[in-house]
Amino acid sequence: xxxxxxxxxxxxxxxxxxxxxxxxxxxxxxxxxxxxxxxxxxxxxxxxxxxxxxxxxxxxxxxxxxxxxxxxxxxxxxxxxxxxxxxxxxxxxxxxxxxxxxxxxxxxxxxxxxxxxxxxxxxxxxxxxxxxxxxxxxxxxxxxxxxxxxxx
Ligand code: ASC
Numbered sequence: 001x002x003x004x005x006x007x008x009x010x011x012x013x014x015x016x017x018x019x020x021x022x023x024x025x026x027x028x029x030x031x032x033x034x035x036x037x038x039x040x041x042x043x044x045x046x047x048x049x050x051x052x053x054x055x056x057x058x059x060x061x062x063x064x065x066x067x068x069x070x071x072x073x074x075x076x077x078x079x080x081x082x083x084x085x086x087x088x089x090x091x092x093x094x095x096x097x098x099x100x101x102x103x104x105x106x107x108x109x110x111x112x113x114x115x116x117x118x119x120x121x122x123x124x125x126x127x128x129x130x131x132x133x134x135x136x137x138x139x140x141x142x143x144x145x146x147x148x149x150x151x152x
Contacts, residue, residue: 028083032092035081042074046138049119052128053135061126068116068123068131071138075116079109093151105149112141 025031045067051057052064082105087096098105115137122134 024080025083028086028089031081031083031086032090032094035078035094036092038074038078038081042071042078045070045074046142049123049131049135050139053132059128059131061123061128064131065120065123065126068120072113072116072120075113079106088151095149095151098149105145108141108145108148112138112145115141 025034048057048067049064049071052059082094082098084099086092087094087099115134119131119134119138122130
């Protein structure tokens, strides 16, 4: 790639990242679908670690680490989808409190991301006990936010 193209693509990449969240979705329903899809896949990968923690499947240190890393990446994604005005849109369970108590919601999201990052560190020690401890904290972080910000 020549330098001009390189400069153009770097500029474009910067623009995409800098776009306001709402502009990344054509309609509100798309934002709802996006955040729910990410949460769905996250829950699946959390569940694979949970199965090991609960002894339903044998502990596989490499698989636990891989799943924790996937969850860590996914944990960064859903929040751009909580676009203003998408409470109760479609079949979403997002509480209106997400927007009326946005700072508290953002703090809860950050807390979850931090606990998931610690789960990755724990998984890389190849110790099921460490994974169990960190997993419990991740579960608490998930539950805490759901209790406060997800409609029944
Ligand atoms: C999961 C999942 C959640 C959380 C929560 C923890 O695997 O889908 O919503 O963990 O159940 O209490």
